[in-house]
Amino acid sequence: MNSVSELQRRRAVNLIWNAARNYSFVPDFKAYDAEGNADVYWNSIIGAVRRHYEYPKIEAIFASFQQYEDGDEYESLLWLGLENAVYRKELAERPVLSSLREDYARRFLQEYGGGPLDDFHLYDCMAAGHFMRALGQEPRLSAYDKKLLDELEFSPELDTDAIVQRAQELFQRWFQIKTAQHKADRGFRLFGLKRQSGGKKGRFRKFGIGFADHPRHAYSGDEELLRQEDAPATKLTAAELRAFITGKYGMPMLSEQESMELERKLCTGNHTNCHLHITKGVPGKEKIRNAFEALRKDQERRQHDANRRYYQEHLAENRSSIARLAAKIQNSILLYLQPSELRADAGQLDGSRVWRAAKLQDGSVFKRTEQGNMGDLSVDILLDASTSQETRQARVATQGYIIAEALTRCGIPCRVMSFCSMTGYTILRVFRDYGEARANEKIFEYVSNGCNRDGLAVRTVHELMNSSPYEHKVLILLSDVKPHDAVRIPSEDSGEYTPYEQEAGVRDTAAEVRRARADGIAVVCVFTGEEKDVPNARLVYAKDFTKIPSVDLLADAVGTLLQNQIRNL
Numbered sequence: 426m427n428s429v430s431e432l433q434r435r436r437a438v439n440l441i442w443n444a445a446r447n448y449s450f451v452p453d454f455k456a457y458d459a460e461g462n463a464d465v466y467w468n469s470i471i472g473a474v475r476r477h478y479e480y481p482k483i484e485a486i487f488a489s490f491q492q493y494e495d496g497d498e499y500e501s502l503l504w505l506g507l508e509n510a511v512y513r514k515e516l517a518e519r520p521v522l523s524s525l526r527e528d529y530a531r532r533f534l535q536e537y538g539g540g541p542l543d544d545f546h547l548y549d550c551m552a553a554g555h556f557m558r559a560l561g562q563e564p565r566l567s568a569y570d571k572k573l574l575d576e577l578e579f580s581p582e583l584d585t586d587a588i589v590q591r592a593q594e595l596f597q598r599w600f601q602i603k604t605a606q607h608k609a610d611r612g613f614r615l616f617g618l619k620r621q622s623g624g625k626k627g628r629f630r631k632f633g634i635g636f637a638d639h640p641r642h643a644y645s646g647d648e649e650l651l652r653q654e655d656a657p658a659t660k661l662t663a664a665e666l667r668a669f670i671t672g673k674y675g676m677p678m679l680s681e682q683e684s685m686e687l688e689r690k691l692c693t694g695n696h697t698n699c700h701l702h703i704t705k706g707v708p709g710k711e712k713i714r715n716a717f718e719a720l721r722k723d724q725e726r727r728q729h730d731a732n733r734r735y736y737q738e739h740l741a742e743n744r745s746s747i748a749r750l751a752a753k754i755q756n757s758i759l760l761y762l763q764p765s766e767l768r769a770d771a772g773q774l775d776g777s778r779v780w781r782a783a784k785l786q787d788g789s790v791f792k793r794t795e796q797g798n799m800g801d802l803s804v805d806i807l808l809d810a811s812t813s814q815e816t817r818q819a820r821v822a823t824q825g826y827i828i829a830e831a832l833t834r835c836g837i838p839c840r841v842m843s844f845c846s847m848t849g850y851t852i853l854r855v856f857r858d859y860g861e862a863r864a865n866e867k868i869f870e871y872v873s874n875g876c877n878r879d880g881l882a883v884r885t886v887h888e889l890m891n892s893s894p895y896e897h898k899v900l901i902l903l904s905d906v907k908p909h910d911a912v913r914i915p916s917e918d919s920g921e922y923t924p925y926e927q928e929a930g931v932r933d934t935a936a937e938v939r940r941a942r943a944d945g946i947a948v949v950c951v952f953t954g955e956e957k958d959v960p961n962a963r964l965v966y967a968k969d970f971t972k973i974p975s976v977d978l979l980a981d982a983v984g985t986l987l988q989n990q991i992r993n994l
Contacts, residue, residue: 429461437463444472444515453484454504459536466525470504473511479585483507486592489604495724499600501548503592505555506579510588513581530556547719551577573599667702670850673721675706678855691888695914695925695933696881700850703885706870725872728818732869735819736826739976743827746980750831753984757991758835802991803838803859803895807886808868809904810843810854811877814953821903821953822871824979828901828951829857829865831980838895841868844882846910847875851882859893878910878925880933883948887941899947899990901983905954906961908934935965947990951983 437455440463442448456467474483486503490496516522533556547570554564554574564571576595579588593604671677677684684701692699736743808825825841832839838859845852856871857864883902890898908930913922923929938948950970952962962970969989971982 429457433457433461433463437468440465440468441472441475444469445475447475450475453487458532464529466522466529467508469515469519469522469525470508470511473515474507477511477514478588482585482589486589486604490602493602498548499596499602502551502577505548505551506577506592506595507588509555509578510581510583526559530559534560666848666850670702670848670852671704671709673847674702674852674854675704676709678703678705687885687888691881691884696878696884696912697915698849699846699878699881699912701853701881701885702850703853703855705855725870728872729870732819732822732871736823736869739823742977743823746827746977747830747834749980750827750984751834753980754831754835754837754987754991757988760992801896802899803840803890803893803897804832804899804901804987805886805890806839806841807882807900807902807904808841808843808871809877809879809902809953810845810871810873811875811905811907811909812845812873813877813905813907813909814873817953818871818873820976821873822869823976824903824951824953824973825856825871826865826868827976827979828983829868833862833865841865842886843871844877844879844886845873845875846878846881846912849912851878851885853882853885859895876910877904877908878912879904879906879908879930880937883934883937883941887937887944887946890941890946891944897947898945899949899987900941901949901951901986903951903953906931906934906950906952906958906965907954931961931964938965947993949986949990951979951986 434455437457438452441452441455452471454471456464456471458464474480487500490499490503493499512522512526534553550566550570551574554566554570555578557564558578564574566574576591576599579591583591596602596604679687684703688699688701691701806825806828808821814821829839829841840858841856843854843856852875854871856867883900886900890900908925909927910925910930913924914929914933915922925933941948948966948969950962950966952959952970952972954962959972962972969986971986973979973982
């Protein structure tokens with residue numbers, strides 16, 4: 426967009442004041458076209474929003490977006506919804522808006538180019554579909570994008586509180602962000618169309634790329650259909666849902682038959698109506714189908730880069746942590762591997778036992794020295810990848826990498842996975858398996874999203890560890906111990922359902938940890954959460970958890986946990 430002159434700034438303000446019928450405020454949004462001229466239509470809409478709604482409540486939502494990297498994208502989407510509502514409110518008194526809107530719609534679609542939608546930003550897709558509707562055309566959108574557009578186009582019948590509620594629900598459900606009502610001083614901000622360098626063929630772009638997830642779903646009884654919670658009915662078949670999960674997280678490691686057998690065994694009791702998806706993140710052959718997938722792929726790439734950048738920015742201390750942790754583990758192994766004398770049928774004659782050969786026909790009258798063997802020890806590392814970890818993704822990835830790298834240096838087989846849940850599926854992403862000593866770099870592909878059904882994740886990893894060839898097993902979880910999932914816990918007696926969160930989720934997770942321990946698996950936790958959730962960690966893991974305020978303390982804390990477990994072996 427060309428630079429904006431002071432004259433055009435004043436004109437934009439006057440257009441907004443005129444539509445608002447109020448000249449006592451300083452507009453926080455102003456609209457300009459690609460040439461830097463004040464846009465008559467959009468500035469009229471901005472002013473009309475001030476006139477028809479309690480703007481401080483709307484402003485609080487805009488302010489809340491600023492804590493997110495993709496805040497500009499969310500702002501733009503919210504303005505699209507407000508435009509739909511306020512245009513219809515204003516039309517009776519200002520019929521000229523009809524021609525202004527049509528003119529803007531044509532200009533937008535002409536700049537947009539009318540090409541395929543799957544490689545454009547989400548706002549571009551939503552705005553194109555919206556203004557196609559304004560011109561009486563059918564939007565060329567995917568089913569997912571069309572559903573979002575339907576919910577985004579707010580009705581003119583909604584008052585301020587209803588719009589705020591709808592916006593909060595929409596951004597929580599589709600984007601998994603919270604629109605907390607607090608204000609922020611954002612200074613001067615343009616609401617204008619901008620070109621973004623590097624776009625395909627230089628096409629028209631809105632603000633920066635954002636991240637979107639498919640809306641959460643819950644099961645609708647015995648039917649092979651799903652419906653959105655607290656939203657207009659949108660049903661996906663079981664096959665469509667599996668395809669969505671595969672497209673989002675990667676191809677499954679198990680065949681469909683193997684997955685069904687595993688679900689029949691594990692998705693019972695508290696986890697009835699749940700599904701499992703175990704993957705290495707290998708993408709399928711299908712092309713990107715909608716704006717959600719394009720946005721997600723871009724956001725994930727950015728997070729991978731951020732994880733690696735964080736590790737490199739703290740390279741010296743991270744390398745020191747790896748070395749210290751490896752030394753602690755090695756010392757424990759050497760202690761465990763102290764030579765021990767064993768009775769044997771051959772070796773050095775034990776004079777104190779010779780009599781047993783004659784009197785008791787016991788041939789074990791020899792002794793030999795044997796080193797212990799740690800080759801039967803394995804460690805699984807499970808990273809909590811729920812949205813609650815969003816602000817500490819790079820740190821969690823670095824912690825997982827440090828532990829895995831230290832174990833690798835000690836020659837201990839380890840497997841590193843993450844877990845989250847979405848649309849009834851608990852997803853386990855395998856970054857590296859036991860025999861993949863050179864695959865630790867994959868851990869930097871850790872990305873948080875979705876919910877977390879901790880109990881089912883622990884139950885599934887427990888099952889996977891039981892099928893491994895190792896005798897001694899340790900499971901390390903990096904988690905904030907805040908289980909929360911959309912699929913509720915069914916009651917066997919009353920037929921009622923309990924939300925999988927807070928006390929119910931913590932109790933379920935604690936039960937699964939106890940089952941794993943009873944089966945011989947040592948389970949420990951590196952607590953990544955907040956101080957208020959420490960009681961949850963204590964309830965689930967008893968004394969076998971540690972809270973690490975900074976990465977440089979990781980080696981000592983985790984080293985102590987592992988030393989205790991190796992000693993117990």
